[in-house]
Amino acid sequence: MNEDRPFFSNLKCRECGRLYPKEAIHICEFDFGPLEAAYDYDAIRSSISRERIASRPQTMWRYREFLPIDGSPTVGAQVGFTPLVKADRLAAALGVKELYIKNDTVNYPTLSFKDRVVSVALSRARELGFKVVACASTGNLANSVAANAAAAGLRSYVLIPADLEQSKVLGSLVYGTNVIGIHGPYDQVNRLCSEIAGKYGWGFVNVNLRPYYAEGSKTMGFEIAEQLGWKLPRHTVVPMASGSLLTKIHKAYKEFIHTGIIEDQPFTIHGAQASGCSPISEAMKKQVEIVKPVPKPETIVKSLAIGTPADGYYAIRTMKDTGGSAEDVSDAEVIEGIRLLAEYAGIFAETAGGVTVASARKLIESGKIPRDESIVLCITGHGLKTAEAVQGKCGEPRLIKPSLREFEALVADEVAAAAN
Amino acid sequence: MPIQVRIPTPLRKLTGENEVVEAEGATVSEIFKSLETTYPGLGERILDEQGAVRRFVNVYLNEDDIRFLNELATPVKEGDEISIVPAIAGG
Numbered sequence A: 001m002n003e004d005r006p007f008f009s010n011l012k013c014r015e016c017g018r019l020y021p022k023e024a025i026h027i028c029e030f031d032f033g034p035l036e037a038a039y040d041y042d043a044i045r046s047s048i049s050r051e052r053i054a055s056r057p058q059t060m061w062r063y064r065e066f067l068p069i070d071g072s073p074t075v076g077a078q079v080g081f082t083p084l085v086k087a088d089r090l091a092a093a094l095g096v097k098e099l100y101i102k103n104d105t106v107n108y109p110t111l112s113f114k115d116r117v118v119s120v121a122l123s124r125a126r127e128l129g130f131k132v133v134a135c136a137s138t139g140n141l142a143n144s145v146a147a148n149a150a151a152a153g154l155r156s157y158v159l160i161p162a163d164l165e166q167s168k169v170l171g172s173l174v175y176g177t178n179v180i181g182i183h184g185p186y187d188q189v190n191r192l193c194s195e196i197a198g199k200y201g202w203g204f205v206n207v208n209l210r211p212y213y214a215e216g217s218k219t220m221g222f223e224i225a226e227q228l229g230w231k232l233p234r235h236t237v238v239p240m241a242s243g244s245l246l247t248k249i250h251k252a253y254k255e256f257i258h259t260g261i262i263e264d265q266p267f268t269i270h271g272a273q274a275s276g277c278s279p280i281s282e283a284m285k286k287q288v289e290i291v292k293p294v295p296k297p298e299t300i301v302k303s304l305a306i307g308t309p310a311d312g313y314y315a316i317r318t319m320k321d322t323g324g325s326a327e328d329v330s331d332a333e334v335i336e337g338i339r340l341l342a343e344y345a346g347i348f349a350e351t352a353g354g355v356t357v358a359s360a361r362k363l364i365e366s367g368k369i370p371r372d373e374s375i376v377l378c379i380t381g382h383g384l385k386t387a388e389a390v391q392g393k394c395g396e397p398r399l400i401k402p403s404l405r406e407f408e409a410l411v412a413d414e415v416a417a418a419a420n
Numbered sequence B: 001m002p003i004q005v006r007i008p009t010p011l012r013k014l015t016g017e018n019e020v021v022e023a024e025g026a027t028v029s030e031i032f033k034s035l036e037t038t039y040p041g042l043g044e045r046i047l048d049e050q051g052a053v054r055r056f057v058n059v060y061l062n063e064d065d066i067r068f069l070n071e072l073a074t075p076v077k078e079g080d081e082i083s084i085v086p087a088i089a090g091g
Helices: A041-047 A050-054 A060-066 A088-094 A114-127 A140-152 A166-173 A186-196 A210-215 A218-227 A244-258 A279-285 A312-321 A331-345 A351-365 A383-390 A404-419 B009-015 B028-038 B042-046
Strands: A008-013 A035-039 A084-086 A099-103 A132-136 A155-161 A178-182 A235-239 A268-274 A326-329 A375-379 B002-006 B020-024 B057-061 B081-086
Touching (some): A035 A210, A041 A060, A050 A218, A084 A218, A088 A099, A099 A218, A114 A132, A114 A140, A132 A140, A132 A186, A140 A166, A155 A166, A155 A186, A166 A178, A166 A383, A186 B081, A210 A244, A218 A244, A235 A244, A235 A351, A244 A268, A268 A279, A268 A351, A279 A312, A326 A331, A326 A351, A351 A375, A351 A383, B002 B028, B020 B028, B028 B042
Parallel strands (some): A099 A375, A132 A155, A235 A268, A235 A375, B002 B081
Antiparallel strands (some): A008 A035, B002 B020
16 A cells, blocks of 8 residues: 555535645535545556455455545454345345345444444544544444444544434443433434534544545445446445435445546436435425425434435435435335345345335336346445334244144144145 | 624634624524624625525524524524534534
8 A cells, every 4th residue: 555645635615616624624614515535536546456456455445545544544444345245035026137235234343334434534533633532423323433432542422312222322332432312303413513513622523524434435335336346236225314325425436437447337326215304305306406404303214314414415416417316215114124125135224224125116116226227225234223113023933832742833834835 | 682693613713713792683684684794704604695594504593493493584582592503514
């Protein structure tokens, strides 16, 4: 790896293009537009190749030229390179030809895609000299900040809505972080974090470190392209909370094309939300670019329950630019989606995964995703984190005494049926 | 009837680094006009050329986003607090 070449050059306002230094800032002083990492793509192009990437360890850092840190990663060096699973049985169930699951339920160390963004944000936080890191979270991000900060020896504060799933609360507490539960929906947690970011000299991964944090999501897109044999799926379905992941998968695909890692090729990105909090999907369906906030999200899909999505506008533009669509699904459909993925692909996803599968099914049924084109579903978190959502919805164990007679009586009919 | 307005970090250069300033008015819109008079340049950072709140700015009256109230026409009364908060955060 060439450590000296400054592939990552500046922060840049996505709206007006003004350049900013690579500090802990996240918005343009002039128009409040988001600052985004900018790169010297010529330097990257002349330095990187498929062979070079393939020769590196199987982690998200094999794409490090495209990530906004100066040195080598110091947090989360083992994160990423999760399996891309060809899911033939699920494909048959959905009536499509070629379907893959990008399985971030097994991302290291906290079983969600958030480890990708956190490893970048905390590596950068260390480069910028932060001793305390923090986040506003619907759960997964809190788990990842807590775990990665613990491993790195950084103090951490995670701010979450007070009513999150128990596993997600415990999955932060166990790491010895400071968990602050806020009475109110995520958007109010977020507002509070925006108001206190900077005040205490903390690195808030998704506020003042957001330009670094958000770039970590690109690695999901890079991995999909590499794992498909250096090509893109024709369709990618992505769950949307703030909309950031969707825009960053798009950025990853474009960067791989722009730097010659893959050939230029058509691709379409679709977004998925839960109907109880679907501001981006609603705007997309109405063909408007103004995202109307949802004051009180009501859905079992808490990880996607962001009523005021920061990147909603850009997610809509991305879907439009690539010919994509948005879809949203009810809580009942979410559970069906979770069960479909589990029963036909052997993958237990959290509620956001149910949203992605169920929305993909709708997009296929409505013809927005043609049945004969390749599809990747981005599955972003593990099902054990939201176990309450499916508790009692998957049947119950059948109980017997440890008796051969009872067992034989129990299975006699089904064994006979299977034999026929 | 002074109303307290919380100013986000990127705009504090215009308010002499003050985090909270006072402004007069009966609606959110009037408050912003009053702010512009006292702190020239502040208004155009918050409102676009058409006079609408910029895409990446959220404005709260006490606990509520003004988009859930009556937007810029939302009435304000003594003791209220307006917060100007950058929209790009979280997720």
